[in-house]
Amino acid sequence: MNARSKVGRPKASDQKISKARIIEVALPIVQRDGIEALSFRTLADQLGVTPMAVTYHSGSRQQLLADLVAVAFKDTLGQVDGATASDRVRQILTAYYTRALANAHLLRAVLSDPSLMSVDLKHVTGALGTCTKDLNDGDAGSVLLHLLIDYTHGFVLSAASDETDTLTIDDYLRGINWVLDRARRT
Known part of the structure:
Protein backbone atom coordinates (compact mmCIF):
# COMPACT_ATOMS: atom_id res chain seq x y z
CA MET A 1 0.00 0.00 0.00
CA PHE A 73 -36.72 30.89 7.09
CA LYS A 74 -34.59 31.97 10.07
CA ASP A 75 -35.47 35.47 11.29
CA THR A 76 -38.05 35.96 8.55
CA LEU A 77 -39.97 38.49 10.59
CA GLY A 78 -37.10 40.70 11.60
CA GLN A 79 -38.58 43.86 13.08
CA VAL A 80 -42.32 44.37 12.62
CA ASP A 81 -43.24 47.85 13.75
CA GLY A 82 -46.18 49.06 11.65
CA ALA A 83 -48.45 51.67 13.20
CA THR A 84 -51.64 49.72 12.43
CA ALA A 85 -52.56 46.06 12.27
CA SER A 86 -52.91 46.39 8.48
CA ASP A 87 -49.40 47.85 8.24
CA ARG A 88 -48.02 45.00 10.36
CA VAL A 89 -49.82 42.42 8.18
CA ARG A 90 -48.23 43.97 5.08
CA GLN A 91 -44.77 43.93 6.70
CA ILE A 92 -45.12 40.33 7.87
CA LEU A 93 -46.43 39.11 4.54
CA THR A 94 -43.87 41.06 2.51
CA ALA A 95 -41.04 39.54 4.56
CA TYR A 96 -42.58 36.07 4.32
CA TYR A 97 -43.35 36.34 0.60
CA THR A 98 -39.79 37.42 -0.17
CA ARG A 99 -38.30 34.54 1.83
CA ALA A 100 -40.84 32.00 0.56
CA LEU A 101 -40.27 32.96 -3.07
CA ALA A 102 -36.51 32.39 -2.70
CA ASN A 103 -37.26 29.05 -1.04
CA ALA A 104 -40.33 27.91 -2.98
CA HIS A 105 -39.10 24.31 -3.20
CA LEU A 106 -38.77 24.16 0.59
CA LEU A 107 -42.20 25.77 0.94
CA ARG A 108 -43.63 22.95 -1.20
CA ALA A 109 -41.89 20.45 1.08
CA VAL A 110 -43.43 22.06 4.18
CA LEU A 111 -46.88 22.13 2.58
CA SER A 112 -46.48 18.43 1.75
CA ASP A 113 -45.14 17.57 5.19
CA PRO A 114 -46.09 20.05 7.95
CA SER A 115 -43.68 18.33 10.36
CA LEU A 116 -40.93 20.26 8.52
CA MET A 117 -42.33 23.59 9.73
CA SER A 118 -39.69 25.54 11.63
CA VAL A 119 -40.08 27.65 14.75
CA ASP A 120 -39.65 30.80 12.65
CA LEU A 121 -42.49 29.77 10.33
CA LYS A 122 -44.70 29.23 13.38
CA HIS A 123 -43.74 32.72 14.58
CA VAL A 124 -44.83 34.18 11.22
CA THR A 125 -48.21 32.48 11.57
CA GLY A 126 -48.53 33.59 15.20
CA ALA A 127 -47.66 37.23 14.46
CA LEU A 128 -50.03 37.26 11.52
CA GLY A 129 -52.76 35.70 13.67
CA THR A 130 -52.35 38.44 16.27
CA CYS A 131 -52.71 41.12 13.59
CA THR A 132 -55.74 39.53 11.94
CA LYS A 133 -57.41 39.20 15.33
CA ASP A 134 -56.84 42.96 15.82
CA LEU A 135 -58.34 43.60 12.39
CA ASN A 136 -61.32 41.30 12.68
CA ASP A 137 -62.01 40.26 16.26
CA GLY A 138 -65.33 38.67 15.27
CA ASP A 139 -63.49 36.11 13.11
CA ALA A 140 -63.74 33.09 15.43
CA GLY A 141 -62.57 30.67 12.72
CA SER A 142 -59.53 32.77 11.79
CA VAL A 143 -60.84 32.94 8.23
CA LEU A 144 -58.86 36.11 7.47
CA LEU A 145 -55.64 34.53 8.73
CA HIS A 146 -56.16 31.42 6.61
CA LEU A 147 -57.18 33.46 3.59
CA LEU A 148 -53.98 35.55 3.78
CA ILE A 149 -51.77 32.50 4.26
CA ASP A 150 -53.44 30.55 1.45
CA TYR A 151 -53.29 33.55 -0.89
CA THR A 152 -49.60 34.02 -0.08
CA HIS A 153 -48.76 30.37 -0.69
CA GLY A 154 -50.70 30.30 -3.93
CA PHE A 155 -49.05 33.47 -5.17
CA VAL A 156 -45.55 32.28 -4.19
CA LEU A 157 -46.02 28.97 -5.96
CA SER A 158 -47.42 30.69 -9.04
CA ALA A 159 -44.62 33.26 -9.11
CA ALA A 160 -41.98 30.57 -8.58
CA SER A 161 -43.27 28.56 -11.51
CA ASP A 162 -43.66 31.61 -13.78
CA GLU A 163 -40.68 31.39 -16.13
CA THR A 164 -41.40 34.83 -17.57
CA ASP A 165 -41.17 36.57 -14.18
CA THR A 166 -44.35 38.51 -14.87
CA LEU A 167 -45.67 38.22 -11.31
CA THR A 168 -44.13 40.78 -8.96
CA ILE A 169 -44.32 41.63 -5.30
CA ASP A 170 -46.40 44.67 -6.31
CA ASP A 171 -48.96 42.30 -7.87
CA TYR A 172 -48.93 40.26 -4.67
CA LEU A 173 -49.40 43.33 -2.47
CA ARG A 174 -52.30 44.58 -4.62
CA GLY A 175 -54.13 41.39 -3.70
CA ILE A 176 -53.20 41.73 -0.02
CA ASN A 177 -54.40 45.34 0.00
CA TRP A 178 -57.71 44.26 -1.56
CA VAL A 179 -58.22 41.62 1.15
CA LEU A 180 -57.24 44.02 3.95
CA ASP A 181 -59.55 46.71 2.59
CA ARG A 182 -62.48 44.27 2.73
CA ALA A 183 -61.47 43.10 6.21
CA ARG A 184 -61.65 46.68 7.51
CA ARG A 185 -65.17 47.07 6.07
CA THR A 186 -66.62 44.08 7.92
Missing part, protein backbone atom coordinates in the same frame (compact mmCIF):
# COMPACT_ATOMS: atom_id res chain seq x y z
CA ASN A 2 1.42 3.37 -0.92
CA ALA A 3 1.47 6.37 1.37
CA ARG A 4 -1.32 8.11 -0.54
CA SER A 5 -3.95 5.39 0.06
CA LYS A 6 -5.59 5.69 3.41
CA VAL A 7 -7.77 2.93 4.74
CA GLY A 8 -10.37 3.36 7.42
CA ARG A 9 -11.96 6.37 8.98
CA PRO A 10 -10.19 9.69 8.43
CA LYS A 11 -8.70 11.44 11.43
CA ALA A 12 -10.89 14.07 12.99
CA SER A 13 -8.42 16.71 11.90
CA ASP A 14 -8.84 15.57 8.27
CA GLN A 15 -12.61 16.03 8.36
CA LYS A 16 -13.82 18.89 6.20
CA ILE A 17 -17.46 18.40 6.91
CA SER A 18 -19.95 19.65 9.46
CA LYS A 19 -23.70 19.97 9.64
CA ALA A 20 -23.40 23.71 8.93
CA ARG A 21 -21.21 23.04 5.87
CA ILE A 22 -23.68 20.43 4.57
CA ILE A 23 -26.54 22.91 4.90
CA GLU A 24 -24.45 25.61 3.23
CA VAL A 25 -23.92 23.32 0.21
CA ALA A 26 -27.44 21.83 0.21
CA LEU A 27 -29.47 25.03 0.38
CA PRO A 28 -28.52 26.43 -3.06
CA ILE A 29 -29.15 23.01 -4.62
CA VAL A 30 -32.66 22.91 -3.20
CA GLN A 31 -33.37 26.57 -3.99
CA ARG A 32 -32.33 26.07 -7.61
CA ASP A 33 -33.35 22.49 -8.43
CA GLY A 34 -35.80 21.37 -5.73
CA ILE A 35 -35.65 18.74 -3.03
CA GLU A 36 -35.68 15.98 -5.62
CA ALA A 37 -32.16 17.05 -6.67
CA LEU A 38 -30.89 16.69 -3.11
CA SER A 39 -29.17 13.42 -2.30
CA PHE A 40 -26.47 12.35 0.10
CA ARG A 41 -24.41 11.26 -2.92
CA THR A 42 -24.68 14.72 -4.53
CA LEU A 43 -23.70 16.41 -1.29
CA ALA A 44 -20.85 13.97 -0.74
CA ASP A 45 -19.50 14.63 -4.23
CA GLN A 46 -19.59 18.38 -3.68
CA LEU A 47 -18.04 18.12 -0.24
CA GLY A 48 -15.40 15.55 -1.21
CA VAL A 49 -16.53 13.02 1.37
CA THR A 50 -18.53 9.80 1.41
CA PRO A 51 -22.34 9.72 1.46
CA MET A 52 -22.07 7.99 4.83
CA ALA A 53 -20.15 10.97 6.22
CA VAL A 54 -22.94 13.29 5.06
CA THR A 55 -25.53 11.05 6.68
CA TYR A 56 -23.51 10.88 9.89
CA HIS A 57 -23.38 14.68 10.18
CA SER A 58 -26.83 15.56 8.87
CA GLY A 59 -29.00 12.70 10.06
CA SER A 60 -31.88 11.45 7.97
CA ARG A 61 -33.11 13.13 4.82
CA GLN A 62 -36.14 14.31 6.82
CA GLN A 63 -33.86 15.91 9.42
CA LEU A 64 -31.77 17.54 6.70
CA LEU A 65 -34.91 19.01 5.09
CA ALA A 66 -36.11 20.29 8.48
CA ASP A 67 -32.71 21.90 9.06
CA LEU A 68 -32.81 23.49 5.61
CA VAL A 69 -36.27 24.92 6.30
CA ALA A 70 -35.04 26.28 9.64
CA VAL A 71 -32.06 28.01 8.00
CA ALA A 72 -34.01 29.26 4.98
Whole structure:
Protein backbone atom coordinates (compact mmCIF):
# COMPACT_ATOMS: atom_id res chain seq x y z
CA MET A 1 0.00 0.00 0.00
CA ASN A 2 1.42 3.37 -0.92
CA ALA A 3 1.47 6.37 1.37
CA ARG A 4 -1.32 8.11 -0.54
CA SER A 5 -3.95 5.39 0.06
CA LYS A 6 -5.59 5.69 3.41
CA VAL A 7 -7.77 2.93 4.74
CA GLY A 8 -10.37 3.36 7.42
CA ARG A 9 -11.96 6.37 8.98
CA PRO A 10 -10.19 9.69 8.43
CA LYS A 11 -8.70 11.44 11.43
CA ALA A 12 -10.89 14.07 12.99
CA SER A 13 -8.42 16.71 11.90
CA ASP A 14 -8.84 15.57 8.27
CA GLN A 15 -12.61 16.03 8.36
CA LYS A 16 -13.82 18.89 6.20
CA ILE A 17 -17.46 18.40 6.91
CA SER A 18 -19.95 19.65 9.46
CA LYS A 19 -23.70 19.97 9.64
CA ALA A 20 -23.40 23.71 8.93
CA ARG A 21 -21.21 23.04 5.87
CA ILE A 22 -23.68 20.43 4.57
CA ILE A 23 -26.54 22.91 4.90
CA GLU A 24 -24.45 25.61 3.23
CA VAL A 25 -23.92 23.32 0.21
CA ALA A 26 -27.44 21.83 0.21
CA LEU A 27 -29.47 25.03 0.38
CA PRO A 28 -28.52 26.43 -3.06
CA ILE A 29 -29.15 23.01 -4.62
CA VAL A 30 -32.66 22.91 -3.20
CA GLN A 31 -33.37 26.57 -3.99
CA ARG A 32 -32.33 26.07 -7.61
CA ASP A 33 -33.35 22.49 -8.43
CA GLY A 34 -35.80 21.37 -5.73
CA ILE A 35 -35.65 18.74 -3.03
CA GLU A 36 -35.68 15.98 -5.62
CA ALA A 37 -32.16 17.05 -6.67
CA LEU A 38 -30.89 16.69 -3.11
CA SER A 39 -29.17 13.42 -2.30
CA PHE A 40 -26.47 12.35 0.10
CA ARG A 41 -24.41 11.26 -2.92
CA THR A 42 -24.68 14.72 -4.53
CA LEU A 43 -23.70 16.41 -1.29
CA ALA A 44 -20.85 13.97 -0.74
CA ASP A 45 -19.50 14.63 -4.23
CA GLN A 46 -19.59 18.38 -3.68
CA LEU A 47 -18.04 18.12 -0.24
CA GLY A 48 -15.40 15.55 -1.21
CA VAL A 49 -16.53 13.02 1.37
CA THR A 50 -18.53 9.80 1.41
CA PRO A 51 -22.34 9.72 1.46
CA MET A 52 -22.07 7.99 4.83
CA ALA A 53 -20.15 10.97 6.22
CA VAL A 54 -22.94 13.29 5.06
CA THR A 55 -25.53 11.05 6.68
CA TYR A 56 -23.51 10.88 9.89
CA HIS A 57 -23.38 14.68 10.18
CA SER A 58 -26.83 15.56 8.87
CA GLY A 59 -29.00 12.70 10.06
CA SER A 60 -31.88 11.45 7.97
CA ARG A 61 -33.11 13.13 4.82
CA GLN A 62 -36.14 14.31 6.82
CA GLN A 63 -33.86 15.91 9.42
CA LEU A 64 -31.77 17.54 6.70
CA LEU A 65 -34.91 19.01 5.09
CA ALA A 66 -36.11 20.29 8.48
CA ASP A 67 -32.71 21.90 9.06
CA LEU A 68 -32.81 23.49 5.61
CA VAL A 69 -36.27 24.92 6.30
CA ALA A 70 -35.04 26.28 9.64
CA VAL A 71 -32.06 28.01 8.00
CA ALA A 72 -34.01 29.26 4.98
CA PHE A 73 -36.72 30.89 7.09
CA LYS A 74 -34.59 31.97 10.07
CA ASP A 75 -35.47 35.47 11.29
CA THR A 76 -38.05 35.96 8.55
CA LEU A 77 -39.97 38.49 10.59
CA GLY A 78 -37.10 40.70 11.60
CA GLN A 79 -38.58 43.86 13.08
CA VAL A 80 -42.32 44.37 12.62
CA ASP A 81 -43.24 47.85 13.75
CA GLY A 82 -46.18 49.06 11.65
CA ALA A 83 -48.45 51.67 13.20
CA THR A 84 -51.64 49.72 12.43
CA ALA A 85 -52.56 46.06 12.27
CA SER A 86 -52.91 46.39 8.48
CA ASP A 87 -49.40 47.85 8.24
CA ARG A 88 -48.02 45.00 10.36
CA VAL A 89 -49.82 42.42 8.18
CA ARG A 90 -48.23 43.97 5.08
CA GLN A 91 -44.77 43.93 6.70
CA ILE A 92 -45.12 40.33 7.87
CA LEU A 93 -46.43 39.11 4.54
CA THR A 94 -43.87 41.06 2.51
CA ALA A 95 -41.04 39.54 4.56
CA TYR A 96 -42.58 36.07 4.32
CA TYR A 97 -43.35 36.34 0.60
CA THR A 98 -39.79 37.42 -0.17
CA ARG A 99 -38.30 34.54 1.83
CA ALA A 100 -40.84 32.00 0.56
CA LEU A 101 -40.27 32.96 -3.07
CA ALA A 102 -36.51 32.39 -2.70
CA ASN A 103 -37.26 29.05 -1.04
CA ALA A 104 -40.33 27.91 -2.98
CA HIS A 105 -39.10 24.31 -3.20
CA LEU A 106 -38.77 24.16 0.59
CA LEU A 107 -42.20 25.77 0.94
CA ARG A 108 -43.63 22.95 -1.20
CA ALA A 109 -41.89 20.45 1.08
CA VAL A 110 -43.43 22.06 4.18
CA LEU A 111 -46.88 22.13 2.58
CA SER A 112 -46.48 18.43 1.75
CA ASP A 113 -45.14 17.57 5.19
CA PRO A 114 -46.09 20.05 7.95
CA SER A 115 -43.68 18.33 10.36
CA LEU A 116 -40.93 20.26 8.52
CA MET A 117 -42.33 23.59 9.73
CA SER A 118 -39.69 25.54 11.63
CA VAL A 119 -40.08 27.65 14.75
CA ASP A 120 -39.65 30.80 12.65
CA LEU A 121 -42.49 29.77 10.33
CA LYS A 122 -44.70 29.23 13.38
CA HIS A 123 -43.74 32.72 14.58
CA VAL A 124 -44.83 34.18 11.22
CA THR A 125 -48.21 32.48 11.57
CA GLY A 126 -48.53 33.59 15.20
CA ALA A 127 -47.66 37.23 14.46
CA LEU A 128 -50.03 37.26 11.52
CA GLY A 129 -52.76 35.70 13.67
CA THR A 130 -52.35 38.44 16.27
CA CYS A 131 -52.71 41.12 13.59
CA THR A 132 -55.74 39.53 11.94
CA LYS A 133 -57.41 39.20 15.33
CA ASP A 134 -56.84 42.96 15.82
CA LEU A 135 -58.34 43.60 12.39
CA ASN A 136 -61.32 41.30 12.68
CA ASP A 137 -62.01 40.26 16.26
CA GLY A 138 -65.33 38.67 15.27
CA ASP A 139 -63.49 36.11 13.11
CA ALA A 140 -63.74 33.09 15.43
CA GLY A 141 -62.57 30.67 12.72
CA SER A 142 -59.53 32.77 11.79
CA VAL A 143 -60.84 32.94 8.23
CA LEU A 144 -58.86 36.11 7.47
CA LEU A 145 -55.64 34.53 8.73
CA HIS A 146 -56.16 31.42 6.61
CA LEU A 147 -57.18 33.46 3.59
CA LEU A 148 -53.98 35.55 3.78
CA ILE A 149 -51.77 32.50 4.26
CA ASP A 150 -53.44 30.55 1.45
CA TYR A 151 -53.29 33.55 -0.89
CA THR A 152 -49.60 34.02 -0.08
CA HIS A 153 -48.76 30.37 -0.69
CA GLY A 154 -50.70 30.30 -3.93
CA PHE A 155 -49.05 33.47 -5.17
CA VAL A 156 -45.55 32.28 -4.19
CA LEU A 157 -46.02 28.97 -5.96
CA SER A 158 -47.42 30.69 -9.04
CA ALA A 159 -44.62 33.26 -9.11
CA ALA A 160 -41.98 30.57 -8.58
CA SER A 161 -43.27 28.56 -11.51
CA ASP A 162 -43.66 31.61 -13.78
CA GLU A 163 -40.68 31.39 -16.13
CA THR A 164 -41.40 34.83 -17.57
CA ASP A 165 -41.17 36.57 -14.18
CA THR A 166 -44.35 38.51 -14.87
CA LEU A 167 -45.67 38.22 -11.31
CA THR A 168 -44.13 40.78 -8.96
CA ILE A 169 -44.32 41.63 -5.30
CA ASP A 170 -46.40 44.67 -6.31
CA ASP A 171 -48.96 42.30 -7.87
CA TYR A 172 -48.93 40.26 -4.67
CA LEU A 173 -49.40 43.33 -2.47
CA ARG A 174 -52.30 44.58 -4.62
CA GLY A 175 -54.13 41.39 -3.70
CA ILE A 176 -53.20 41.73 -0.02
CA ASN A 177 -54.40 45.34 0.00
CA TRP A 178 -57.71 44.26 -1.56
CA VAL A 179 -58.22 41.62 1.15
CA LEU A 180 -57.24 44.02 3.95
CA ASP A 181 -59.55 46.71 2.59
CA ARG A 182 -62.48 44.27 2.73
CA ALA A 183 -61.47 43.10 6.21
CA ARG A 184 -61.65 46.68 7.51
CA ARG A 185 -65.17 47.07 6.07
CA THR A 186 -66.62 44.08 7.92
